[in-house]
Ligand SMILES: [Zn+2]
């Protein structure tokens with residue numbers, strides 16, 4: 001299978017190991033037509049608003065001389081029970097695409113959120129799968145994609161558990177993509193049957209932190225074949241994904 005692009009890549013601007021130029025060259029040699037640089041959210045210790053604005057300028061320079069189409073995005077963090085994320089509307093103006101995910105390194109916006117949602121998710125996965133917890137997370141996730149212009153939900157069902165059918169329906173209504181994240185295919189497979197009860201679209205991403213994994217989607221190909229997902233995958237073959245935030 002060929003893929004149009006890889007839309008979830010970290011570089012040495014946050015906690016990735018490779019430079020933007022190295023990744024662009026590797027992606028071009030690998031045959032990708034488009035890539036997106038998507039560092040961690042600004043509450044992550046490895047990134048900041050200052051870096052986001054500087055990287056935006058730097059990527060604009062690279063874009064001008066690159067054969068590969070380059071997008072600039074961010075993998076923002078879910079930080080509050082009402083679906084708040086750690087990038088302001090003002091700073092979202094720099095982005096071509098917005099990914100949102102739950103991460104243990106981004107502290108919640110208030111102590112209440114810390115105790116009710118964040119702590120169980122990072123400390124005790126068994127507890128965090130309980131019904132009451134899962135129902136609250138479902139509402140949090142739905143509010144998040146309804147109130148923010150989210151393009152992609154990154155690594156769903158990883159640490160932060162919710163009702164997949166309800167969230168997938170909200171994704172369909174809002175045009176939000178579910179990520180098939182190469183590093184977390186096992187957890188997406190756990191909820192795949194529920195997701196497939198809807199028309200939700202999906203995107204395959206490497207979540208790469210080093211050169212060797214950019215665009216390497218072999219493991220996802222097996223899943224795509226096994227579950228017949230081809231028509232749902234927006235970056236498969238010559239399909240060029242469209243993002244809400246694309247300027
Ligand atoms: Zn992530």
Ligand SMILES: [Zn+2]
Nearest residue numbers: 008010075207
């Ligand atoms: Zn990531």
